[in-house]
Amino acid sequence: MAEFGHFALLLALFLSGYAVFADLLGAWRxxxxxxxxxxxxxxxxxxxxxxxxxxxxxxxxxxxxxxxYVADHTSKALPIVYRISALWAxxxxxxxxxxxxxxxxxVLLFCRLDKTKRLFAATARxxxxxxxxxxxxxLVLDKNPFALSVVIPADGSGLxxxxxxxxxxxxxxTLFIGYAAFAIPFAWSIASLARHNMQDEFELFKMARNxxxxxxxxxxxxxxxxxxxxxxxxxxxxxxxWDPVENSSLLPWLTATALLHCSRVYKPxxxxxxxxxxxxxxxxxxxxxxxxxxxxxLVSSVHAFPEPGLGILFLVLLVIIWxxxxxxxxxxxxxxxxxxxxxxRPGVRLITxxxxxxxxxxxxxxxxxxxxxxxxxxxxxxxxxxxxYFTKITAPGGLVLxxxxxxxxxxxxxxxxxxxxxxxxxxxxxxxxxxxxLTDKLSIxxxxxxxxxxxxxxxxxxxxxxKSRNRSNKAVPQLNLRWYGARIVHxxxxxxFIGMAGSGGxxxxxxxxxxxxxxxxxxxxxxxxKNLKADHxxxxxxxxxxxxxHKGDELIAELHPSxxxxxxxxxxxxxxxxxxxxxxxxxxxLTQVDSSRDLINLNVLFKPxxxxxxxxxxxxxxxxALVLISFYRxxxxxxxxxxxDTE
Amino acid sequence: MSYLKWILFIVxxxxxxxxxxxxxxxxxxxxxxxx
Numbered sequence: 001m002a003e004f005g006h007f008a009l010l011l012a013l014f015l016s017g018y019a020v021f022a023d024l025l026g027a028w029r030x031x032x033x034x035x036x037x038x039x040x041x042x043x044x045x046x047x048x049x050x051x052x053x054x055x056x057x058x059x060x061x062x063x064x065x066x067x068x069y070v071a072d073h074t075s076k077a078l079p080i081v082y083r084i085s086a087l088w089a090x091x092x093x094x095x096x097x098x099x100x101x102x103x104x105x106x107v108l109l110f111c112r113l114d115k116t117k118r119l120f121a122a123t124a125r126x127x128x129x130x131x132x133x134x135x136x137x138x139l140v141l142d143k144n145p146f147a148l149s150v151v152i153p154a155d156g157s158g159l160x161x162x163x164x165x166x167x168x169x170x171x172x173x174t175l176f177i178g179y180a181a182f183a184i185p186f187a188w189s190i191a192s193l194a195r196h197n198m199q200d201e202f203e204l205f206k207m208a209r210n211x212x213x214x215x216x217x218x219x220x221x222x223x224x225x226x227x228x229x230x231x232x233x234x235x236x237x238x239x240x241x242w243d244p245v246e247n248s249s250l251l252p253w254l255t256a257t258a259l260l261h262c263s264r265v266y267k268p269x270x271x272x273x274x275x276x277x278x279x280x281x282x283x284x285x286x287x288x289x290x291x292x293x294x295x296x297x298l299v300s301s302v303h304a305f306p307e308p309g310l311g312i313l314f315l316v317l318l319v320i321i322w323x324x325x326x327x328x329x330x331x332x333x334x335x336x337x338x339x340x341x342x343x344x345r346p347g348v349r350l351i352t353x354x355x356x357x358x359x360x361x362x363x364x365x366x367x368x369x370x371x372x373x374x375x376x377x378x379x380x381x382x383x384x385x386x387x388x389y390f391t392k393i394t395a396p397g398g399l400v401l402x403x404x405x406x407x408x409x410x411x412x413x414x415x416x417x418x419x420x421x422x423x424x425x426x427x428x429x430x431x432x433x434x435x436x437x438l439t440d441k442l443s444i445x446x447x448x449x450x451x452x453x454x455x456x457x458x459x460x461x462x463x464x465x466x467k468s469r470n471r472s473n474k475a476v477p478q479l480n481l482r483w484y485g486a487r488i489v490h491x492x493x494x495x496x497f498i499g500m501a502g503s504g505g506x507x508x509x510x511x512x513x514x515x516x517x518x519x520x521x522x523x524x525x526x527x528x529x530k531n532l533k534a535d536h537x538x539x540x541x542x543x544x545x546x547x548x549x550h551k552g553d554e555l556i557a558e559l560h561p562s563x564x565x566x567x568x569x570x571x572x573x574x575x576x577x578x579x580x581x582x583x584x585x586x587x588x589x590l591t592q593v594d595s596s597r598d599l600i601n602l603n604v605l606f607k608p609x610x611x612x613x614x615x616x617x618x619x620x621x622x623x624x625a626l627v628l629i630s631f632y633r634x635x636x637x638x639x640x641x642x643x644x645d646t647e
Numbered sequence: 648m649s650y651l652k653w654i655l656f657i658v659x660x661x662x663x664x665x666x667x668x669x670x671x672x673x674x675x676x677x678x679x680x681x682x
Binding site for chain 2: 003004007008011015018032033034036037040041043044047048051
């Protein structure tokens, strides 16, 4: 069966290579036969990739340890859910999943465009298939998930126990949906540049914009799931450690956020149109670069899963993409394709500030992530930057972004004028700055600006309600999902900032040692160690501590943090227990156990407002989904009206 | 499994190369526009 999966991969490699050739030839010679052949080759490569995926899944579920990928990432005792999710546990499988999604999205969009856009679709497909071809090369030559084991083991190594968590089963596929969906705006950008007159095609831009939002949505879900997993599973009480692997997903998210705002003010044949194309290319390049960074082991990471091999091919692909982009820009410039005849609204300048700020943050995170590599390259000394470097620069950047969130929608609509709003912004900015200087703490300015942003958003809803009431005697307008969605996303962002400011600025962490029936006070809570229990599973042995938490005389929680030892993988994990409320989390991790002396060591953290990070993220995701639904509704309404016209 | 490989290969080849063999009338139309 593994041989069949490998053959399907080889066939997909040939087909995607052929699709590039046929599509480019067809677009150049305006030959329908070649273009259709290229389209069919893309569809056929998707079929082959689907066959490969299903084959790998069957091998994983059937525990066929003759395949080394199966032996390395599963075991007989592993639950079926994690055997299925083991598909993206290693480099080969995750690359296969990304590729399958990417080719699937390309087929969904660029293989279904009508005759009038056939040449544009062919150029876009060729761009996407170049990327697919490189991915397939890496898969076939280096990270073949169907490679056979040298010696067939009786049982597999199993999945890393830390990864056996629902968030970790979902985190990689959601990230990959995001990465793969960014291939659509990337292909759109290359095709727009190659057929530069297409900048005028607003309809095609709208398609790309929908995919930008979809990609951003899934990337956000993926990043939040990863953070939640780190908080719940790793036992250190944080959700973001500015590790290169974490940063590799944040980098495209930052540029994608800039891209989303830029697409809001897109106008063909303006500087914004060119800027948008560059942002699309940068975002997708960062997705590829992130994979290179993660898998090639350019810089060391606590997530440590570098498998060097042919990872350098990702870098080759990036060089090719940017040389091609430079050539296309040069060609468009020479043939006057980049002449900007349109003008942009004055409020767009604020979006430009938002974009510049987000790109500046991207640069800070990029340089910080690669600093160990740069320092070793120039000074022969590997220097890793502490998380403080990132927070000291990104936190003030976040403050300015929050302030822009209050100002931008208003100024975009009405321009800069003397009003209570403008005065309010100046006052709030001054109050935030003053509180920062006086307290030397960034949390207070964050709370001030979050409060102001919340008031602004509430004001927006009230204004809209009043307007709709005044209009109520006339025709009832349809619910504007896009308007509500955008505001809900911003409400979510404000909640996330409140959570980060609260948990980052006022958290308390203490390491304590307790004997049985001993009591200790941490952050106003009395924690009593009552009992120690042992537990044996098929793959692990665990010890669980029973703790009572009192606030004053009131018992508020019984917590049971535990520590498990997995003998097969020789790994120890800490299963934390958390008392959750909307105001705070009391987070307890069992770090050491001395059963003979009935002594335990605990890591106790008091994290105020931390749950608002997860609530805010969910609100943002909901808002983005509403905007996406509004785009879909408009598209179907447009198609229906076109059908009526043709009738 | 080997016959499955051949079925996949043959179906893909026919599907991909068939449009090249068909005679088309919309080529001239497509050459008339840039999209």
